Amino acid sequence: MANHAEERLRQLGISLPEASSPAAKYANYVIVDGLMYVSGKGPSGQPRGKLGVQYTTEQGYEFARLTGIEVLAVLKEGLGSLDKVKRVVKIQGFVNATANFEEHHKVLNGFSDLMLEVFGDQGIHARSVFGAVSLRDQLPVIVDSIFQVEE
Template identity: 75%
Template sequence: MASIEDKLRSAGIVLPEGSSPAANYTNCVLVNGLLFVSGKGPSGNPRGKLGADYSTEEGYGFARSAGIEVLAAVREAVGSLDAVKRVVKAQGFVNATPDFAEHHKVLNGFSDLMTEIFDERGKHARSVFGANSLRDQLPVIVDSIFEVRAGS
């Protein structure tokens, strides 16, 4: 069975170093085998709203990019993505105009990445919310919960 790192390489995905928290919090908290990951936005710090500045397809790419940032934080926290037993939950926040209605399609960028990398273990519960604004005017932020192996 291929390692998760092998799957990332095969998919052409290079994880960045985990980003540092922007304030008085931590990237991840591990409690009873559950790793709670703070909200992550896409790399490059794009700014703007879905429905005005960006299309649904661009939002999908932003959510995928946020997923890569999440994976970097998880790897930093537990040492290896092979320690992930399951992606449990994702919450997506989409900075969107009031008439934008494709939030779920945007968050598919995150969800599709998780199943691409973790197969069935990547299928998760999720919620997605439209937001009037997000920090730094990011178009998407995703927070998530992972189940990890003991000793991670």
């Protein structure tokens, strides 16, 4: 079945930024045996703060969606076309939140919903989400991800 992710992206009115550079000495992605592992990414604009203090669940959802756009930019840079993504395999999200914040899953839905919009049924994935006492640069959300791709 053909993947029409590039067309879906256009229909959604999303233009991808250039892929952000790694924050330290590591690669943006690595491809091994048909799987593309994308390093942890946060939302564009580098917002700083914690869910449950500076940000609401709804704002966290938007940050997770923006993080998804960052990941799509890395995929596009690495593969040349999002149409080479066969499947979204696994998403792991980290939410910078207070100890009593309980809506981590609703925050990460921003990322998951975007993957479904762009990749259709191939966007359905396994996922985990964790609350974090802190994240690099005080980002509200970081997501790392695994994709099955055409090499």
